[in-house]
Amino acid sequence: MSTPPQPSQPADQPAPQPQQPQQSAPEPAVPPQPTAYPYPHPQSPPAGGFYAQPAMVGGPVPGQPQPGNPYAQAPSFGPVPPAPRSGGRAGRAVLWAAVGAVVASAAWAAGVFALGGRSDHADLRGYTAPSNLCSGADYSSFKDEYTQDDSAPTRTSLKDKALDEGYCSLSLKKSGSSYADAYLTLQLDLHKKTDPGPEFTAGWKNYGESHSGYDVDRVEGIGDEAYLVSQDTVSGSSGGSRYATLAVRDGWVTYVMTYSLYLTSYAQDKNPPALTDIVTWLKTDTKATLRQLRD
Template identity: 55%
Template sequence: MMQERPEDLPAQPEPQPEPQAPAPSGSTTPPGSAAQPTPRSAPTPEPASQSQAHHQPSSPPRPENAPDSPYAAPQPGAQPGPQPANPYGPPPAQPPAQHYAYGPPPGLPPQSGGRTGAGRAVLWAAVGAVVASALWAGGILLFLDPLGDDPELAGYRARTNLCSSVDYTALRTEYTEEDDAPTHNALKHKALDQSYCSISLKKTSSSSYSDAYLSVQMDLHKETDPSAEFTALWSEYHQRYEDYEVEEVSGYGDEAYLVTEDTTSGSSTGGSRAVILAVRDGWMTYQMSWSVYTTSYETTTPPAIGEVSRWVKSDTRSTLENLRSG
């Protein structure tokens, strides 16, 4: 039961509420409800974790010279003691290897089979250009030299026994006796085929020795063109001996030279005479040589150089025809 206040007691003033701070925006305090007064006391300290997060440095300094520092240099004469625990925690873990989405890391060779489609296209384009250039160059060479590496032998063939193809009918006008055993030899090689024949010439069967000598040689050059060397050898043959004379003749292959020598001076007691006809037809070279010593003739003089030259030219023409046929 409430007690009534005595009439003579003065009325007590009602306590006035303390002014409240305006509620922050977004406050969920319902309208009409009284805000709770904030007690006036010491400010609440922030949590240790937040305070350290705001004020603690990212990495504590390492006192190099502190005696208890693990980084302090050892003092002379000091005994090594137990190593203190690392105050900075365990070492950080190594970062995982990075994966490169566009190939191996810089500085490493590319993996085998790792060419991209664009790389393969560039490679094939380069290969195609090289092949095209080679085919173009080969076509030009083929156009300029239809035979390629084939030798120009002009239809001549190597002979094992060249003597069987030598025709010396014109010379037998002077040397009627036939040689029954001429000498011959042959050489076959991938670069050169060579055939040689030597025939003894006699005026009569009563001759004790050969009155003159005839030699024929044919060379088939199968890897090198002999034209330059042939020209140098026979066009300048007179440089070897002062008594030799050289004359270029036509009608025999690509080029031909007639070489003559006479040291008898019209005397039958000494000296010698010689006639050589050298012919080049393509990569075939040929020479027919006649030679005589005046001492070989017992009673007569050797035939004149001009006459023998006609015989040699005639026999060379028929012999070359034999070497191209059969």
């Protein structure tokens, strides 16, 4: 049996080549993962590493606008240059120099907002704290009522780079008294590192809210601000107490003068001075003391 003839390939047509499989497009590079660190870093941070943590725990990320907070908007110090692709030391040095400048500028701006532009220079206004406040203060208004001098008053003093302080506690005696009829305490503080203003106001202005039964009045004409705190529970000559404190702040200096009397059936003084007189004496002597402590 003869074999059927095979179809001949035309001489001018090339032989078919086997098909090559299509090459797929290169996979895109994995984009950098988000991080809480606000500035680009020339090296990829390790998972869970230091640069993956927020710059401030529980606070806003620097450079990111915070809704509802006008002081936490992105600082307008210009963009941070991108990390150099070469990864060389010179490029990294330039990057971190720029980052350091931005961080320093942001910290300075935050400090200005936080402090309101206030200088940290102590506003002592020429006051000095004497080593013996008992002899350096004026309480002469009380001496007409309490004629006996306290021969052994309690006094302390403190000299420190942050605070100068003087304290004096006196027993007040009328003529012929064997024991103290009343007490007078004085305290002077020169705050050399921190402004006592906000805490002074909060403590004395709101004294009546934390101590029931006391009256609190703003006093004008003494220092930057002054408060009178008083309580009078004396009933006849059988008992009660009479108390008055005048607290003054002048710049970063505070001065507190306190009178207290405790009347019992055994008290020698059956006719203590009226609260109105005590308040007048406190104001007069406080003004005189503040004047002489600035001389």
